[in-house]
Structure formats: structure tokens, C-alpha cells
Amino acid sequence: MENKQFEKISKALSDANRIAILQKFKKKKKDCVYCSDINETLDLTQPSVSHHLKQLVDADLLISEKEGRNIKYFLNDEVLDAYIQALNLLKA
Amino acid sequence: MENKQFEKISKALSDANRIAILQKFKKKKKDCVYCSDINETLDLTQPSVSHHLKQLVDADLLISEKEGRNIKYFLNDEVLDAYIQALNLLKA
DNA sequence: TTTAAATATTCAAATATTTCGATGTATTTA
């Protein structure tokens, strides 16, 4: 993984609200989470949530999929694994 | 690992200069790196390098040890592993 | 014990990020 992508992912992970978003995937026991769910959970306005989701998508940590007027998000396990691998390489 | 610590580590990892610092540990094939080495490598003034090193130490990614008027840094593998574990938990 | 070397701290400027109100766009429903 390129340093630039590593930096971008780290930045995406460096905010309490975005961490909370990612943790929703674990708690839900479903593989997708809806934008509206996140809007309800976080104590932020809709534009702020939209901004945070965009950062996660731009970092490729989340994959978004349109479903009518809703948006579904999926955790991108491949990118998460690649990030973990890059971290493991630091220990070499 | 607490979310707060996870956030702090992610933030520490979200800067190109700090990533370059961490990669010096791999490249050197030695387990410690001196402050002066990093000052020579990075294209930044000494106070800026000092600031970045402080962030890595504050996030517990680096352990610092005084040696005369020099400072030696060690990579904190335990914290790196704990961070990796927290990332793996996101996939659950 | 003065001087030099290595690193830290302070302060301010530049830049980036976060947040939200207002508004725009797309899609569904009435």
C-alpha cells in the first residue's frame, strides 16, 4: 500500500464520529448499514454525517450503494486488511 | 483498546512525515533510531521534527530513551499490535 | 566553568478540519 493511501486511511480513522460509524457495522450483525441509521445515532446534523461518510468512502474503507433514495454502506474488508498488512510491515 | 486511544494512534499515523519516521525503523534494521537521524532525513526544521516525534510518543507508538544529550527511539510493538487487534475487531 | 551540541518549548502564521445553516438534487409517493 502506498504511503498516501495509508495516510488517508489513518486520517479517516482519526475521528471519534467516524470510529463510531465503523463500529456500527459490528454491532448491527448485518453487513450493511444505512445512512439514515447513522444520522439517527450520531449527535450531529445531517450535513456533518454526510461529510464523515464521504471521508470514509474516499478512503475506501466504506463502499456505498444507492437503493432508491437511501444509501447502503458496506465495510471494505479488503482495504482494512491491506491497511493492517501495512501496519504489520512497520514491525519488520 | 479504548476509542480515544485508537483515535490518537490513527491521528499520529495520519501524516506523511510521521509515517516516514516510523518507516526508518524498518529500513535501519536496527531496533532504535536517533533523533538526529530523523532530523537529517526529513525536510523539516528541528522544532517541527521534535513536534512530530512528540505526537508519536504521546500516542505510545514510540518509546523514547535519553542517552547523554541524544534521544533514542524504539518502536512500541505492543501498542502497534493492540491497534491492529482493534482494527481486526471492526471486521467481526 | 565557559562553550558547544542535541533536543524541547513558545509563539505566531499558514493551513486543514469540523460543524452547521441554507440550499440543491434525486427519487418516491400522493
Add this chain to the structure above:
DNA sequence: TAAATACATCGAAATATTTGAATATTTAAA
């Protein structure tokens, strides 16, 4: 087609981060 719903974008304010010049501190050497 008009209204409502879900989400995105814009613009601005508040806040945080990055950077370096100046200076302080600590330790070693002369």
C-alpha cells in the same frame, strides 16, 4: 405533476494542526 423524503453540496465560522523563528534546557566537551 406536486409534495415529501433522503442525501449532497456550498459557504462560513470555529477549532485544530503544521510549520518555523526565536529561545530555553540539558548534557558533554574544552
